[in-house]
Amino acid sequence: MKYVFIILLFLGCCGVGYFFSLKYSRRKKFFNSLIALADKLSLEINFSRERLKVLLQNFDATAKKDLLGIDETFIAYLDKTQELSGDAIFKKADCLKQDEKDAVLLFLKTLGRSDVENQTKEIQTFISRFTEFKKQSDEQQKKYGSLSIKLGVVAGLFLAIILF
């Protein structure tokens, strides 16, 4: 019974470490997908000039999963069924920092509001900004993401040794 408890405690500590590291990988994936979406929008707005809603709906389903629901909320805003506010947009995106949320919200607010030339320029500006965020999230994931897992394992081992 004692050994089972120690193993469970060890696994629990590893789980907590992994949980904290997830926040960093979700943030990194989010910016990867957001940049992919912005690239697609920039390209399509220039060539097909397709409506924003259609472009969002046709965005790659795998990458969509990493957008933490902001695409769905934005489509609801386009359909006039939801307000475009930070609370609504970032309901599932608790891993983002405030300045990142502000930039994403501003990006969404500028979409569809100008002609092709200006819209493309705006999107490119945002892509540069998101690339910076991605770089930061990448570094933080490497630094703190793996550190969280290591700390979890160490804490688990430490408790296991004490209890043993």
Next chain:
Amino acid sequence: MLQKILPDKFYKILSEKVNMKSVNEIRLRADKPVVINVSGKAFFLCENGVTSNIKNALYASKIMIEDVIFRASECSIYSVNEQIKKGFIVTDEAVRIGIGGNLIDEQGQIKTMTNFTSCNIRVPHVVKNCSLSAFPLLFSDGVVQNTLVISPPGCGKTTFLRDFVFQLSQHEITLNVLLLDERGELDCGINSNYTDRIAFSTKKVGFENGIRSLGPDIIVTDELGQEQDIEAVKMASSCGVKLLASVHADSMEIFQTKALFKGILQEKIFKRFVLLSKRNGPGTLEGVYNENFARLALGRL
């Protein structure tokens, strides 16, 4: 259809307290009262519907106007920039929205319009049988005559043209009709099995392509107003295609003084002129005239 584009507050009042069938226009101007044109008369929008008292009027803001234009473009202004450059947007439901703002000009070419400060939402109506009393007079020996519908703006020219196409189908006249819909507002609820449509094209290109590829018997188009429109009319007429078009003018006398139409009037390309006014509400038929501007007796089929 207006629910999608109007601010919720305004739409709620309009749908609950105003008879939408009689609304012709909704005008929003930044920091000015909202003006509603009901059966040809202007009123202010208020909490209880419409009013003539400006004290009770509801005001539009610049943000509201920007939002109306954003929504009308299906949240994609970039996709309708060509229309915006011409000063309007037409929605999928044929609602035409005239826009006021700053035109951005670069080396003599209009690039776009920004800083929207006003918009005029024209509510389209299908008024069944509105062309019926003029309908028989637009034929001679069973052949449709080249016809020009004349009226000031907002008097029902487009509605008349739509109903004429509908009447052709109703009377089992199996002529192929080409709707040359330059601004995308002509084809609103026309139920005809013999109608083709070319939209958002200039008259010159539309006439040339349409005649070459679709072989129409009649071309129906809105608002002739430029030299190249007249050239297109002459070209179509010389090809034996019948024409039904509209033009802005207050009266027959004013129309006859328009320099642009001097040539085609001398050539007597148009054989019928239909004059509309707002006298008894938009679409009031003032008269049908022949190529010598003699008034024809109105009848009903």
